[in-house]
Amino acid sequence: MRRPEQTLVDVLVLLALGAYAVPFFWQLLTSFKPETELLRVPPLLPSRLTLAHYSVVLEQSLIPRALVNSVGIATLTTLLALAVGVPGAYAIARLPLPGKGALLLAIVASTAFPQIATVSPLYLLMRTIGLRDTWAGLVLVHSSFALPLTIWLLVGFIREIPREAEEAASVDGAGTLATLRWVVAPRLAPGIASTALLTFLFSWNEFLFAYTFTASEASRTIPVALALFPGVYEVPWGDIAAASMLASLPPVLIVIGLQRFLVRGLVAGALKE
Amino acid sequence: MRRVLLVLWVAALTGCAGSAPERGAITLVFKYARILGPADPLPGLLREFEAAHPNVRVKGESLPWTSDEQHQFYVINLEGRSPGFDVMMLDLIWVPEFARAGWLLDLTPRLGPGELRPYFPSTVEAATYDGRVFALPWIMNVGLLYYRADLLRKYGLEPPETFEALVRQVRRIREGERDPALDGYLWQAKQYEGLVVNVLESFWANGTRLLAADDTVFPEPERAAEALAFLRGLIASGVSPAWTTAADEELSRRAFGDGHAIFLRNWPYAMDLFQARDSRVRGRVGIAPLPRLARGPRGAGSTGGAHLGVSRRSRHPDLAVGLVRFLTSERAQKALARGAALSPTREALYDDPELVRSRPDLPALRALMRAGRPRPVTPYYLLLSATVQPEFSAVLVGVKPPGRAIGDARLRLTHFFGALR
Amino acid sequence: MTGRERADRRQALRLLAPTLLALGALTVYPGFWVVWLSLQHRVPIFHVARFAGLDNYVFLASDPRFWNAARTTVVFTALSVALELALGVTVALALHRQRRGRRLGLSLLLLAWAMPSVVTAKLYEWLYHPAAGLVSVLLGGHALNWLGDPYLALPAVILADVWRTMPFVAILCYARLVTIPAEVYEAAQVDGAGRLATLGRITLPLLGRIVMLALLLRMLDALRAFDIMFVLTGGGPAGTTETLTVYAYRSLFQMLQLGFGSAVSVVVFALVMGVAWAYLRLLRARAVVA
Numbered sequence: 001m002r003r004p005e006q007t008l009v010d011v012l013v014l015l016a017l018g019a020y021a022v023p024f025f026w027q028l029l030t031s032f033k034p035e036t037e038l039l040r041v042p043p044l045l046p047s048r049l050t051l052a053h054y055s056v057v058l059e060q061s062l063i064p065r066a067l068v069n070s071v072g073i074a075t076l077t078t079l080l081a082l083a084v085g086v087p088g089a090y091a092i093a094r095l096p097l098p099g100k101g102a103l104l105l106a107i108v109a110s111t112a113f114p115q116i117a118t119v120s121p122l123y124l125l126m127r128t129i130g131l132r133d134t135w136a137g138l139v140l141v142h143s144s145f146a147l148p149l150t151i152w153l154l155v156g157f158i159r160e161i162p163r164e165a166e167e168a169a170s171v172d173g174a175g176t177l178a179t180l181r182w183v184v185a186p187r188l189a190p191g192i193a194s195t196a197l198l199t200f201l202f203s204w205n206e207f208l209f210a211y212t213f214t215a216s217e218a219s220r221t222i223p224v225a226l227a228l229f230p231g232v233y234e235v236p237w238g239d240i241a242a243a244s245m246l247a248s249l250p251p252v253l254i255v256i257g258l259q260r261f262l263v264r265g266l267v268a269g270a271l272k273e
Numbered sequence: 274m275r276r277v278l279l280v281l282w283v284a285a286l287t288g289c290a291g292s293a294p295e296r297g298a299i300t301l302v303f304k305y306a307r308i309l310g311p312a313d314p315l316p317g318l319l320r321e322f323e324a325a326h327p328n329v330r331v332k333g334e335s336l337p338w339t340s341d342e343q344h345q346f347y348v349i350n351l352e353g354r355s356p357g358f359d360v361m362m363l364d365l366i367w368v369p370e371f372a373r374a375g376w377l378l379d380l381t382p383r384l385g386p387g388e389l390r391p392y393f394p395s396t397v398e399a400a401t402y403d404g405r406v407f408a409l410p411w412i413m414n415v416g417l418l419y420y421r422a423d424l425l426r427k428y429g430l431e432p433p434e435t436f437e438a439l440v441r442q443v444r445r446i447r448e449g450e451r452d453p454a455l456d457g458y459l460w461q462a463k464q465y466e467g468l469v470v471n472v473l474e475s476f477w478a479n480g481t482r483l484l485a486a487d488d489t490v491f492p493e494p495e496r497a498a499e500a501l502a503f504l505r506g507l508i509a510s511g512v513s514p515a516w517t518t519a520a521d522e523e524l525s526r527r528a529f530g531d532g533h534a535i536f537l538r539n540w541p542y543a544m545d546l547f548q549a550r551d552s553r554v555r556g557r558v559g560i561a562p563l564p565r566l567a568r569g570p571r572g573a574g575s576t577g578g579a580h581l582g583v584s585r586r587s588r589h590p591d592l593a594v595g596l597v598r599f600l601t602s603e604r605a606q607k608a609l610a611r612g613a614a615l616s617p618t619r620e621a622l623y624d625d626p627e628l629v630r631s632r633p634d635l636p637a638l639r640a641l642m643r644a645g646r647p648r649p650v651t652p653y654y655l656l657l658s659a660t661v662q663p664e665f666s667a668v669l670v671g672v673k674p675p676g677r678a679i680g681d682a683r684l685r686l687t688h689f690f691g692a693l694r
Numbered sequence: 695m696t697g698r699e700r701a702d703r704r705q706a707l708r709l710l711a712p713t714l715l716a717l718g719a720l721t722v723y724p725g726f727w728v729v730w731l732s733l734q735h736r737v738p739i740f741h742v743a744r745f746a747g748l749d750n751y752v753f754l755a756s757d758p759r760f761w762n763a764a765r766t767t768v769v770f771t772a773l774s775v776a777l778e779l780a781l782g783v784t785v786a787l788a789l790h791r792q793r794r795g796r797r798l799g800l801s802l803l804l805l806a807w808a809m810p811s812v813v814t815a816k817l818y819e820w821l822y823h824p825a826a827g828l829v830s831v832l833l834g835g836h837a838l839n840w841l842g843d844p845y846l847a848l849p850a851v852i853l854a855d856v857w858r859t860m861p862f863v864a865i866l867c868y869a870r871l872v873t874i875p876a877e878v879y880e881a882a883q884v885d886g887a888g889r890l891a892t893l894g895r896i897t898l899p900l901l902g903r904i905v906m907l908a909l910l911l912r913m914l915d916a917l918r919a920f921d922i923m924f925v926l927t928g929g930g931p932a933g934t935t936e937t938l939t940v941y942a943y944r945s946l947f948q949m950l951q952l953g954f955g956s957a958v959s960v961v962v963f964a965l966v967m968g969v970a971w972a973y974l975r976l977l978r979a980r981a982v983v984a
Contacts, residue, residue, distance in 0.1 A: 091706040688753045
């Protein structure tokens with residue numbers, strides 16, 4: 001293709017993708033629109049921009065508390081899944097074990113488990129151990145999808161690493177744990193980053209479990225707080241827009257700043273099974 | 274790093290919202306929904322209670338916003354564990370459910386003779402399960418008919434006694450007014466609890482019920498189907514606008530308040546807003562009982578409102594009951610009626626000269642409250658309501674004939690009730 | 695078996711133990727428990743818990759609301775997955791042609807996918823606002839009650855879901871396209887194949903496997919979809935957007951029927967596992983033919 005033609009196509013594709021993201025930008029714009037202009041369209045563009053909705057959301061709603069809960073729960077879920085999943089994935093990828101193939105298949109299959117199928121037993125379980133409406137409870141139930149995902153992705157990443165270094169370490173007399181810590185982990189770092197990003201994102205976005213197991217600001221996460229955003233006499237569209245932008249902040253940062261790791265993780269599981 | 278910064282930032286924003294200093298040796302926790310209105314009298318009342326009980330501190334904690342969320346909050350916190358609260362504000366439809374679940378303290382042995390007499394009988398009925406009283410009535414509500422007195426007068430009409438008459442009046446007035454923006458009759462048919470209330474009122478208007486005393490659902494299915502068909506007809510014929518199927522109390526209240534309708538079914542709270550200084554219908558609105566259908570004996574508005582109950586696991590049951598008694602007392606209810614424009618559950622207050630001065634509609638409300646009917650008083654009310662909601666909604670948007678909707682709902686309820694036995 | 699091997703195996707078990715324990719408690723055990731629950735009449739708040747045999751399932755077979763939800767689930771899955779695949783492949787091809795601005799393009803695309811689905815729902819609720827929604831404005835001020843109309847609500851929900859998940863399909867396909875060596879295309883050019891011929895004979899066949907995979911993953915997700923309709927329409931109006939998962943959830947936590955709700959959940963479970971199993975069978979059959 002000739003150069004000018006190529007440039008034209010490049011621009012057209014970008015414009016099309018920009019148009020695709022319009023719903024997001026519309027919400028972004030709404031979050032800065034003055035209250036009185038919200039329901040008056042056209043014109044599409046506001047006469048001025050305001051931070052009023054953000055100050056309402058940050059000062060008078062439960063959203064800040066929900067953001068703290070979400071950051072905490074998503075971080076802890078990620079850490080737990082990695083702490084349990086890295087050794088587990090290593091064992092599956094590298095160590096001799098009968099029935100490994102079946103085990104991995106079972107783990108992959110459990111990523112497809114519909115949450116609705118486990119929510120009722122988990123509800124009774126959480127009730128029995130008294131973890132409803134706590135961070136710990138939600139971290140545990142989020143691990144039920146985060147852990148299989150972590151292991152599936154990590155097994156793939158570990159298998160990509162050439163075996164030679166580990167064999168050399170083993171000849172030098174290093175134990176399995178030392179090899180994992182000093183030889184495998186450094187080479188696995190990008191894979192761990194990708195896995196961690198996806199796990200964090202899924203836990204951050206998760207709604208069904210969070211809606212079921214939380215009841216108050218003690219543990220309510222941001223998607224739940226947003227879904228239940230209160231309106232007094234009418235729906236506060238501007239405040240909701242501001243709250244949804246705050247809820248999208250970490251995902252957007254990840255997409256913009258850490259795209260490479262995100263895409264790698266997203267594609268990893270799928271491309272090689 | 275970014276994440277850590279975010280945590281710090283957010284934590285700084287929320288600040289130290291918790292822990293107020295302890296004053297008394299005993300803390301009672303009271304869960305209630307924020308009260309809207311010109312001035313919220315509740316904090317003052319709680320301080321008053323504290324002044325009378327020097328050793329006690331009352332901590333008011335607010336509930337989530339909507340009734341559904343409040344219910345979920347209570348279920349999660351009461352089911353199988355000790356809740357962190359003593360006194361709770363309850364939507365009256367939950368009282369039998371919570372009583373059967375064993376979450377509410379039985380107040381019967383603590384009640385003095387005649388203590389319940391000042392309350393409207395229907396509110397006491399709603400607080401009673403299996404012959405025992407589990408809550409005290411606090412705030413009262415009833416469905417009623419608002420009409421544009423100026424328009425009715427202009428055409429020489431009286432508030433309608435039957436729905437058929439209402440439809441004729443709508444036709445007549447709209448023919449005369451020739452205003453395409455003027456709707457006839459507004460009510461609530463969005464798929465939520467309010468829809469069930471509206472449909473129940475039409476059942477009563479047609480002389481039937483949703484739940485018979487022996488727990489039969491739809492004891493007279495033909496009459497129920499007739500009532501549903503009539504409601505659907507209101508929308509199909511344009512007497513009620515098409516958006517009725519998306520309307521809740523507020524949406525319909527606003528349209529009527531903007532002067533865009535002749536009749537409106539709503540709760541008493543709307544009157545204050547219609548009479549507000551900047552209201553477009555100020556001084557032009559009347560209230561009347563809900564009409565009956567031609568075949569029915571009489572119309573009745575559904576009751577609603579809030580009760581106060583005590584958690585059975587409260588560590589200070591006597592004090593908690595004391596707080597409930599105080600908040601439901603004549604004095605406290607008067608303060609609530611004055612400050613927040615809530616309607617009292619004590620009948621005598623409707624003729625209280627001081628109250629009537631600030632709320633002239635009270636005496637007229639008294640008769641309407643008295644005639645109000647509670648929704649089915651059963652521990653399974655929420656199950657009942659959640660089951661019939663999509664069926665009623667399907668009829669009103671016109672995708673299911675009434676007979677089939679009733680059959681489908683009956684089938685499901687029979688299965689669920691069987692499971693509960 | 696040498697001593698070294700035995701030691702390795704013990705080590706492997708030690709490393710796996712926490713994983714097995716966690717998965718056992720959080721997925722395997724609940725997976726069986728839900729089946730057991732579905733065979734009971736179980737209402738925890740009223741202390742009802744007794745064996746019901748197949749009662750709940752027998753009832754489901756004649757429950758019109760269940761069949762309505764099943765139909766809605768199938769329609770939702772078929773339409774949204776088909777649209778996602780068609781759009782996703784197109785976008786992947788377009789991105790692959792890009793010489794400059796790929797990163798920006800990917801960012802714009804991933805935005806929709808990375809946000810919480812509750813945000814998607816809130817965003818579309820605002821877009822569909824009858825008076826002030828962007829959709830109404832773009833339709834020339836023609837106000838449609840998108841979420842309140844029994845015939846428009848499901849398409850509106852599908853549109854929101856396609857918007858949110860199409861980027862996933864596009865990224866998968868794009869990643870596959872990037873791995874096709876340039877020589878393949880050069881060879882095609884030497885053979886004198888036109889652009890369309892290259893697309894039809896080389897690119898699309900090479901995409902086949904990944905599209906099949908995307909089809910599977912998206913179907914599994916669509917069959918259990920919950921967030922969008924629960925927040926956007928709550929399953930209404932008149933139950934026209936109520937999927938099986940929404941029905942199960944309402945039965946479980948709004949009607950508090952843990953036994954009956956679990957039976958609906960088990961149906962979703964079986965449906966999802968059935969599709970995955972059929973897919974694996976299909977792949978194997980193909981491998982044998984090829």
